[in-house]
Amino acid sequence: MLDKVTQLLLVEDDEDDYILTCDYLEQLDSHTFNVQWVSSPEQAIETLSKNEHDICLLDYRLGASNGLDVLKEAIANGFSGPIIMLTGQSDDELDSAALDAGAVDYLIKGEMSSSRFARAIRYALARKDVEGERVERLKAEAENRSKDRFLAHLSHELRTPLSSILGYTELLMQSDFSQQAENELGVIYRNGKHLLSLLNDVLDLSKIAADKLELTPSEVNLDSMLADVYTLMRVSVLDKGLALKFESDQALPLVARLDATRVRQILINLINNAVKFTDKGEIVVKAWTQHVDGTEMLFFSIKDSGMGIAPEKQQLIFKPFEQIADVESRSVGGAGLGLAICAELLSRMQGNISLHSEIGKGSTFTISVYPGDISGVERQVLNFSSAPQLQSKLTPSKVHGRVLVVDDLRDLRMLVGHMISSCGARVDYAEHGQQALEKVRIADAYKAPYDIIFIDIHMPIMGGKEATIELRKMGYKGPIIALTAATMKGIHEELAALGFNDVIPKPVDSSALYQCLQDYLVSPENAPQAKDIQVKALSEKRQRFLLVEDDDDAAQITQLLLESLGVETVIASSCAQCLQILNHDQQFDKVLLDMHLPDGSGIDLGEQVNERYPELRLVIVSGAEPDPKEIKDLNIDRVLLKPINLGLLETLIS
Numbered sequence: 001m002l003d004k005v006t007q008l009l010l011v012e013d014d015e016d017d018y019i020l021t022c023d024y025l026e027q028l029d030s031h032t033f034n035v036q037w038v039s040s041p042e043q044a045i046e047t048l049s050k051n052e053h054d055i056c057l058l059d060y061r062l063g064a065s066n067g068l069d070v071l072k073e074a075i076a077n078g079f080s081g082p083i084i085m086l087t088g089q090s091d092d093e094l095d096s097a098a099l100d101a102g103a104v105d106y107l108i109k110g111e112m113s114s115s116r117f118a119r120a121i122r123y124a125l126a127r128k129d130v131e132g133e134r135v136e137r138l139k140a141e142a143e144n145r146s147k148d149r150f151l152a153h154l155s156h157e158l159r160t161p162l163s164s165i166l167g168y169t170e171l172l173m174q175s176d177f178s179q180q181a182e183n184e185l186g187v188i189y190r191n192g193k194h195l196l197s198l199l200n201d202v203l204d205l206s207k208i209a210a211d212k213l214e215l216t217p218s219e220v221n222l223d224s225m226l227a228d229v230y231t232l233m234r235v236s237v238l239d240k241g242l243a244l245k246f247e248s249d250q251a252l253p254l255v256a257r258l259d260a261t262r263v264r265q266i267l268i269n270l271i272n273n274a275v276k277f278t279d280k281g282e283i284v285v286k287a288w289t290q291h292v293d294g295t296e297m298l299f300f301s302i303k304d305s306g307m308g309i310a311p312e313k314q315q316l317i318f319k320p321f322e323q324i325a326d327v328e329s330r331s332v333g334g335a336g337l338g339l340a341i342c343a344e345l346l347s348r349m350q351g352n353i354s355l356h357s358e359i360g361k362g363s364t365f366t367i368s369v370y371p372g373d374i375s376g377v378e379r380q381v382l383n384f385s386s387a388p389q390l391q392s393k394l395t396p397s398k399v400h401g402r403v404l405v406v407d408d409l410r411d412l413r414m415l416v417g418h419m420i421s422s423c424g425a426r427v428d429y430a431e432h433g434q435q436a437l438e439k440v441r442i443a444d445a446y447k448a449p450y451d452i453i454f455i456d457i458h459m460p461i462m463g464g465k466e467a468t469i470e471l472r473k474m475g476y477k478g479p480i481i482a483l484t485a486a487t488m489k490g491i492h493e494e495l496a497a498l499g500f501n502d503v504i505p506k507p508v509d510s511s512a513l514y515q516c517l518q519d520y521l522v523s524p525e526n527a528p529q530a531k532d533i534q535v536k537a538l539s540e541k542r543q544r545f546l547l548v549e550d551d552d553d554a555a556q557i558t559q560l561l562l563e564s565l566g567v568e569t570v571i572a573s574s575c576a577q578c579l580q581i582l583n584h585d586q587q588f589d590k591v592l593l594d595m596h597l598p599d600g601s602g603i604d605l606g607e608q609v610n611e612r613y614p615e616l617r618l619v620i621v622s623g624a625e626p627d628p629k630e631i632k633d634l635n636i637d638r639v640l641l642k643p644i645n646l647g648l649l650e651t652l653i654s
Contacts, residue, residue, distance in 0.1 A: 006125065008033045009053040011044040011070065012086070013062050017109065021057065028118050031125065041065040048074035053081055055124055058103075060087040060094065068101050075102045080131075082124035162199070163643035166192045167557035196643060201341060203624070208344045215348055217372070220260040221458040222252055222298075223382055226287065227485035227506030228412050229264055233271045234507060235415070240275055243282035246507075250288050251379035256298060257372030262345050264409075267300065269338045270365050274304035278362070281305030287382065289374070297351070298371040303364040309357040318343045318353070342367070382485075398424040399521040401451030404439060406430040406467070407483065408459040412508075414647055416454060416483075419510050423517055425451075429650055432459045433467025440476055450478060452520050454504070457484040465498055472499040479520045483508060543589045543653060544568045548578045548605065549621070550597050558592075558621075558644050565646070565653055575600040579608065586613050590637060590652060595622040606634045619652060 008025070012018045018037050025033045036053070038044050041062050048056060048070075056079070060067040071083055084105045085098040095106045104127060105120045169189045172181075207213040230246050237244040267285070274283045284303045289296050309317065317339050343353050350370035357363035403425045407413040410431075417427040428443075428450070430436040436455065443449050453471070457464040468480050482495050485506035492503055501520070504512050545562060549555040550573045559569040570588070572578040575597050582591075591609060593602035603626070606618050617637040620626055626639060640648050 004032075005034050006031045006055065007053045008035050009044075009047060009056045010035055010037050011039075011041075011056065011058045011062065011067070012037065013039045013059065017059070024117060025121075028121060030118075030122055041067075041070050044070050045073050045077065048079040049077035051079050051081070053079075054128065055081050055121070056083045058083050058085055060085055060098075068097060071098070071101045071103060082128050084120055084124055161551075161553070162192060162196055163645075164551075164553040164557045166196070166643050166645055167561055192643075201338060204341050208341070213345075213348070215259040215262060215345075217257050217259050219255055220258045220263075221254060221485070222256050222371075223254060223380065223485040224456075224458045224506060225258075225260055225264065226285075226382060228409055229267050229271070230285075231507040232409075232411050232415065233268060233275075236272070236275055237283060240278075241280065242275065242278060244271075245282060245284045246287070246382060247284065248287045248382045251381050252287055252289065253298075253371065253374040253377035253379050255377050256374055258298075258369060259349070262349070263369060266342045266345060266367060267302070269342055270302040270367070273338065273365075274302055274306065274363070278304040278306035281362070289371075290368075292368070295370065296374060297368045298374075299366065299368050301364055301366045303362065305362040308359040308361055309355070309363055310359060314355050314357060317355075399517050401425050401521045402443070402448065403427050403521075404430060404436060404443075404450045404453045404455075406433065406436045406453065406455040406459070406464065408432055408456065410647055416508055416513065419513055420454075420517065423514065425517065425521065429647070431651060433462030433464060433470070435461075435651075436467050437462075437470055437474070440471060440474065449476075452478055452517075453480045454483055455480060457482055465495075468499045481516055481520075542566055542568050544570070544587060545652075546570050546572060546578065546581060546588045546591045548572045548575075548592060548597065548602070549594045550574060551594075554594075554642075554644075558649075561644065561646055561649050565649060567649075567653060574598055575605045575608075578605060579612075582609065582613055582616075586616065588616060590617050590619050592619045592621050592640075595620065595624070595626060603630050603634070606631070606636070610635050 010018060010021055012021065022035055025035065036047070038047055039062075044058070044062075047053075056074075058067050058071060062070070067085060071085070074083070082104040083102065084107055085094075085103045086107055086109055087094060088109050090108055098106045104124050107117060107120055166189065169185055169192060172185050204213065226246060230244070234244055271283060271285065282305060284301075286301045286303070288299050290299055291297070319340055339353075346353050346367055346369065351368040353365060353367045355363060355365055403417075403420050405413055405417045405420065405427055406429075407416065408431055413429050413431075417429060421427045428439060430439050433455070436453070440450060440453075453476075455464040455467060464482060464484075468482075471480065479501040480499060482500045482503045483506055484491070484495075484503060495503060502516060504516060543566070545567050547555060547558055547562070547569050549558065549571065552573075555571050555573070559571060562569045570581065570585075572581055576599055578591070578593075582588075593606055593609075595602040597605065602620060602622070606620070609616055609618060614635065616635070618635055619637050620631060620639045621642065621644065622639065623642045625641065631639070638652065640652075
């Protein structure tokens with residue numbers, strides 16, 4: 001049985017030829033035809049213009065008219081199907097003219113009973129199908145491009161005002177005024193961060209839907225990654241009066257090949273969900289390996305003692321924008337995107353996610369990821385735990401000095417820095433060992449050396465071990481404290497031999513950190529004044545940035561944040577103004593380029609700046625991640641994703 005009836009229009013002014021043509025069409029067993037017959041050029045043009053037929057057989061002679069004129073006008077009016085020209089006699093010139101006018105074939109009526117006629121019909125219809133598929137594909141690609149442009153624009157438009165909201169709030173929270181409105185500012189800041197989190201979720205989901213999300217697996221120290229997640233989550237867990245445990249019943253590989261950023265994102269999302277829906281009890285994270293179809297996979301389970309999820313709702317929660325429809329879920333907020341993103345990410349990691357839950361008893365989410373070949377990797381057992389009673393209320397003694405915290409994870413870096421600054425010390429930050437070396441050189445040049453350095457062992461670009469060796473070669477005499485989850489035998493001796501003074505195990509415990517500060521930093525009353533920052537010296541060598549931003553609020557808050565970091569900031573609101581400023585003044589350490597400007601794009605402006613002033617270092621400031629291909633050839637120092645905050649801007653100062 002044929003699936004589809006082919007709609008055919010026959011334009012023929014001779015009734016006998018019409019009948020013969022219908023007879024020949026009936027003999028074609030490859031298609032079933034529904035034939036509509038018109039005899040005049042006017043009827044033909046009107047009918048073809050409706051574009052309702054799959055194919056048209058068009059006679060060349062229509063009384064006194066020429067079929068070529070009908071052909072041309074029909075195509076001009078939008079007919080998209082194949083047209084086969086029919087004629088009573090062979091004519092090479094006519095053949096060529098018909099094909100030039102848009103016909104797909106040219107047939108002599110005397111050949112219509114032959115295989116040539118059948119082949120012409122089949123080929124014409126097949127061509128139409130292929131062309132239709134091509135058009136649909138091009139349409140889909142155009143829609144995807146439009147969607148990508150829209151998402152990029154949406155990202156920029158949302159992130160820019162968020163920069164102002166979070167930036168001004170951050171400044172106010174650092175001021176004396178914050179004591180008068182501490183709660184109100186906290187509400188603004190928390191909700192701004194929540195809005196940013198939702199935005200990131202929406203953009204992640206859109207990237208997944210458009211198949212634009214790229215994973216970047218690399219060799220990851222598993223113990224360090226899990227310790228970092230534990231440190232970050234412990235604060236919110238303990239604040240709610242819950243216990244948090246990380247356990248492994250078996251030895252885990254020390255190194256796995258993963259996209260660490262995405263695995264952290266998944267674990268943090270699942271733990272956050274557990275915290276939201278658990279009012280008392282504990283959250284237990286377990287890790288193990290297990291062979292699945294001959295492949296050793298890495299598993300994690302996140303178990304809570306919360307409200308549980310009804311069976312009929314358990315599949316829905318992995319779909320975008322779905323939440324448990326009850327009072328409890330509505331009270332904790334969210335867009336219902338997190339679990340959907342986790343599921344999609346895991347599917348791209350050759351993994352999976354599953355759920356076991358009982359109402360009133362809690363839920364257990366289990367995830368799996370492919371860790372690469374771990375058959376020959378050294379292994380150890382992990383066990384991190386904390387309980388509410390262990391949350392130290394100890395207020396450490398005030399200390400004085402300058403501290404450098406080096407860690408590639410911004411949230412962890414800022415958390416450790418916050419604990420240190422609460423004791424009275426001044427904190428600077430670096431993302432990796434190489435940046436730490438540069439900051440130490442600058443500090444020494446200003447006669448304001450760091451009194452102590454806390455440095456992560458495992459980081460990209462340059463790890464803590466390599467950095468410590470270089471620091472000692474440079475002549476740094478201060479204490480260097482390793483932050484590491486490594487617990488292998490002999491690790492302390494190894495680190496001491498490399499130049500470390502002490503080790504703080506990950507997850508970072510506040511009491512261990514406070515004790516370290518007490519051991520190595522001098523109290524304020526005895527601290528030598530020579531170690532204070534020489535503000536005058538710094539001001540004489542202030543860095544200068546050129547900020548190119550057309551949004552007045554975003555420009556103003558970025559300028560204020562940079563000025564609070566001691567950076568002189570000049571603002572340009574367009575490409576033209578930027579080039580005009582640079583024409584008279586190139587004494588800038590960095591040029592910060594917004595991606596969307598009223599008279600051009602940041603990429604185009606960057607190309608012009610590169611061409612005219614190749615020594616200037618450029619920073620892209622964008623609401624959406626730029627295409628790496630677009631910025632590959634530019635002298636780009638860094639890409640900052642809006643909203644801009646103090647932590648991000650600090651990374652630019654070196």
